[in-house]
Amino acid sequence: xxxxxxxxxxxxxxxxxxxxxxxxxxxxxxxxxxxxxxxxxxxxxxxxxxxxxxxxxxxxxxxxxxxxxxxxxxxxxxxxxxxxxxxxxxxxxxxxxxxxxxxxxxxxxxxxxxxxxxxxxxxxxxxxxxxxxxxxxxxxxxxxxxxxxxxxxxxxxxxxxxxxxxxxxxxxxxxxxxxxxxxxxxxxxxxxxxxxxxxxxxxxxxxxxxxxxxxxxxxxxxxxxxxxxxxxxxxxxxxxxxxxxxxxxxxxxxxxxxxxxxxxxxxxxxxxxxxxxxxxxxxxxxxxxxxxxxxxxxxxxxxxxxxxxxxxxxxxxxxxxxxxxxxxxxxxxxxxxxxxxxxxxxxxxxxxxxxxxxxxxxxxxxx
Numbered sequence: 001x002x003x004x005x006x007x008x009x010x011x012x013x014x015x016x017x018x019x020x021x022x023x024x025x026x027x028x029x030x031x032x033x034x035x036x037x038x039x040x041x042x043x044x045x046x047x048x049x050x051x052x053x054x055x056x057x058x059x060x061x062x063x064x065x066x067x068x069x070x071x072x073x074x075x076x077x078x079x080x081x082x083x084x085x086x087x088x089x090x091x092x093x094x095x096x097x098x099x100x101x102x103x104x105x106x107x108x109x110x111x112x113x114x115x116x117x118x119x120x121x122x123x124x125x126x127x128x129x130x131x132x133x134x135x136x137x138x139x140x141x142x143x144x145x146x147x148x149x150x151x152x153x154x155x156x157x158x159x160x161x162x163x164x165x166x167x168x169x170x171x172x173x174x175x176x177x178x179x180x181x182x183x184x185x186x187x188x189x190x191x192x193x194x195x196x197x198x199x200x201x202x203x204x205x206x207x208x209x210x211x212x213x214x215x216x217x218x219x220x221x222x223x224x225x226x227x228x229x230x231x232x233x234x235x236x237x238x239x240x241x242x243x244x245x246x247x248x249x250x251x252x253x254x255x256x257x258x259x260x261x262x263x264x265x266x267x268x269x270x271x272x273x274x275x276x277x278x279x280x281x282x283x284x285x286x287x288x289x290x291x292x293x294x295x296x297x298x299x300x301x302x303x304x305x306x307x308x309x310x311x312x313x314x315x316x317x318x319x320x321x322x323x324x325x326x327x328x329x330x331x332x333x334x335x336x337x338x339x340x341x342x343x344x345x346x347x348x349x350x351x352x353x354x355x356x357x358x359x360x361x362x363x364x365x366x367x
Contacts, residue, residue, distance in 0.1 A: 008050030051080025097205025138199035245320025
C-alpha cells in the first residue's frame with residue numbers, strides 16, 4: 001500500500017514518522033493531488049493536513065473528488081485538510097479531529113481560523129503566528145480549569161478574532177488583556193496554563209489523522225464509497241494539461257540537465273531531425289486521440305518531414321507533450337548522451353523554462 005501525506009507547519013515530519021510510515025510531501029497546492037493520481041497507479045491513501053492558499057492557488061475540491069473516483073481514500077484534518085474534509089465529507093472524504101468537526105457542524109465557518117504564517121520549507125515550515133483554533137482551545141481549557149473567568153475568556157476570544165491572522169499569538173493575547181483592563185491575576189494564571197498544557201488543536205488533529213491512516217492500513221484500506229459522477233469540465237481539462245506539461249518539462253530537465261524550453265530550442269538547431277520527428281509524433285498522437293483511433297508506434301516512427309515552420313509555431317505550445325517523444329527519439333537514435341553533452345557545452349541556459357501555464361483559480365490565503 002502507498003500512503004502520501006501533505007504536511008507542513010501543523011506537525012514536524014520527524015514527529016509524524018514516529019506515528020506513520022508514509023511519503024511526506026510539502027503543504028498541498030493546486031495540482032498536487034492530481035499529480036499523484038493522473039496517468040499512473042494511484043496511491044492507496046492520501047492524507048491532507050496542511051496546504052497553501054495565498055501565494056499559489058489552493059488545492060481544488062475537484063482534485064480530491066478525482067482521486068476518490070480513482071479509488072483513493074482521502075483523509076483530511078487540522079488545517080486545509082479539515083476545511084476540504086468538511087466541504088467534501090458528504091461525497092466520501094474522511095475527516096478527523098475537532099477542527100474538522102467544528103467546520104462540518106457549522107460552529108466554525110471562517111478559513112482564518114486555521115490560517116497562519118510560517119517559515120519556508122528549508123526551515124521546517126516553523127509556525128510564525130498562532131492559529132485561531134489553537135487560541136480558542138487554550139482559552140477554553142483555561143476556562144474549564146478555572147484559571148480565568150467567563151468574562152475574561154469572552155473578551156480575549158473576541159480580541160483575538162479581531163486580530164489579523166499574521167499578528168495572532170499568545171503574547172498578543174496578554175497584551176490585549178492588559179489593554180482591556182482584565183485582572184492581572186487571571187492573565188498570569190492563563191499564561192501559566194498555556195505554558196503547562198501547550199494547547200495546539202492543529203497538532204493534535206494532525207496526529208489523530210496519522211493514527212487513523214495507520215489503523216486503516218492495518219485493517220486493510222477499503223476504497224471510498226463515491227455516490228457521485230465525476231464530470232470533466234473545461235477548467236478541469238485545463239488543469240490536467242497544466243499538470244501533464246509540468247511533469248513532462250520536469251522529466252526533460254532531469255534527463256538533459258537544462259530547462260525544457262532551452263533544450264527544445266537548441267535541439268531544433270543542433271538536431272532538427274529529432275525535433276521534427278518528435279513534433280510529428282506528438283501531433284499524430286494527439287489527433288489520433290482526438291479522433292479515437294489507434295496509430296501503432298511503428299507507423300508513427302516511419303513518418304518524417306521537416307515541418308520547420310510548423311515546429312517553430314507549435315513547439316512552444318506543446319512543450320510538455322513534446323518532452324517524452326523527444327527523449328524517446330533521442331534514445332531510439334542513440335543520441336541521448338551526445339545531446340546531453342552538447343546541451344551542457346552550449347550557451348548558458350536561462351534560469352527557467354519561461355512562464356508556467358496559469359492554473360485558472362484565484363488565490364486565497366497562505367496557511
